Amino acid sequence: MAIPFKPAPAPPPILALPASAPAQRSPEPGPPHRSRRRSPIMATTPAEDPEPGLPPPKALCEQPRRRRPCVLLSFSAARDRFLRGRFLSAGLRPFSVRLPSPAGTSTVVHLWAPPRPARRPVLLLHGFGASATWQWAPYLRSLLAAGLDPIVPDLLFFGASSSTVPDRSDTFQARTVKAAMDGMGVRRFAVERVVLVSSGVCLEEGDLAAGLFPVADVGEAAELLVPRRPAEVRRLVKLTFVRPPPIMPSCFLKDYINVMGSDHLEEKAELLHALINDRKLSDLPKINQPTLIIWGEQDQVFPMELAHRLERHLGESSRLVVVKNAGHAANLEKSKEVCKSIIDYFQEPGSSD
Structure with a gap:
């Protein structure tokens, strides 16, 4: 975001x-200072x-x-x-x-x-x-x-x-x-202004049981998004990228889990439960700020249905940009394209100079 x-x-x-x-x-308090730029x-x-x-x-x-x-x-x-x-x-x-x-x-x-x-x-x-x-x-x-x-x-x-x-x-x-x-x-x-990239803010708990996602319940979602074993990382990468690495040796995946994915596992799982349990679209507030929605066309984690649902929820103040040949990790697979969309949006007329 x-x-x-x-x-x-x-x-x-x-x-x-x-x-x-x-x-x-x-870091100590100091006298106010104004930027000289207009x-x-x-x-x-x-x-x-x-x-x-x-x-x-x-x-x-x-x-x-x-x-x-x-x-x-x-x-x-x-x-x-x-x-x-x-x-x-x-x-x-x-x-x-x-x-x-x-x-x-x-x-x-x-x-x-x-x-x-x-x-x-x-x-x-x-x-x-x-x-x-x-x-x-x-x-x-x-x-x-x-x-x-x-x-x-x-x-x-x-x-x-x-x-x-x-x-x-x-x-x-x-x-x-x-x-x-x-x-x-x-x-x-x-x-x-706001830019949302592949964000599942409009998902509902009932979407899991309806088969909209590759998981059936919150517990399975936690296993997918908070992986603890190489097989779970491998599954997440394959779902996230359109072109995942063809070879993912377990030694590298174990190394990633050890270095980057071993902290606060329980807290992250609790975050997912809090975000998904009893979640309803009707509880999502509407914002007045212009909003750009960027979505990977082949997103398997948060399918395109969520992008269109979010666009309908926000109404005329929103705009949807679909990134071709990109999945859920569009921000990484197509970083130059996504970054250009963000900068162009912020530089449109009506944005502060």
């Missing part, structure tokens, strides 16, 4: 800042003192390198380092924001963002799978070249984000992303 922002029309301008910053910018999508400043009545954000610091299992000649660990390097070379920096939490609990959100104040921030939210670095790395340079500043968080229980709070709802996930942006100094913003 990609979401650009524009300034909220409320004085005084409580300015917003990208979700990561390097060592040269102090008409930014979102103004940016260093973190400022919390508003009266709001809990103060906790420590904000550069995220230390995440400890991975010690695996000699690990392809997945090498791939993870390479993708982190792409984020760093694109100019983004990793940060960790510790959020105010109930007594006895903790919530930490890891995110990436430019070191300088954002000019035109775009919030990039990943789906089920590996961390945000694995899903958004191909998009960074093109978005930056188009004048957009990516803010890329790891959702809870993915990457380096975690929480001991028992809430598994999507509402709690949304609140933590908003609180992390508050902790970075982004206190006022307005969602300008």
Whole structure:
């Protein structure tokens, strides 16, 4: 999901800042600073003192390198380092924001963002799978070249984000992303446009029993989307890609599970149960923002029926783009095409300059 922002029309301008910053910018509160560019999508400043009545954000610091299992000649660990390097070379920096939490609990959100104040921030939210670095790395340079500043968080229980709070709802996930942006100094913003890529937001629990998906119940969905064995990873890859690798040795799949897929397995399964159980389309709110829906034509995880259902639900404010020769992982199989669609949509007349 990609979401650009524009300034909220409320004085005084409580300015917003990208979700990561390097060592040269102090995390301590500082005086407000305005971007000199005219008409930014979102103004940016260093973190400022919390508003009266709001809990103060906790420590904000550069995220230390995440400890991975010690695996000699690990392809997945090498791939993870390479993708982190792409984020760093694109100019983004990793940060960790510790959020105010109930007594006895903790919530930490890891995110990436430019070191300088954002000019035109775009919030990039990943789906089920590996961390945000694995899903958004191909998009960074093109978005930056188009004048957009990516803010890329790891959702809870993915990457380096975690929480001991028992809430598994999507509402709690949304609140933590908003609180992390508050902790970075982004206190006022307005969602300008929305892009949804192969998103099953309009699925209903009854769709599973109706045979719309390759799984029959929530438990099987958890086995598919939170794989623990090479055979399950192999099945997921074959369902996700139109052209999956012809050979997937178990040693490489075990390595991936060990390095990238062994954390927070129970929490991820609980997330799926919370997302699917008793889910109804009638409970899905309609949004006023213009929305671009991007879908792989041969998606076997979330079939095209869901794309058309979402377009009908959102009405005239939405537009559907179907990516040919792509499956559920259209964002990876056709990253250049998907990225171009996102940038073109954000640069259409009516979008903030």
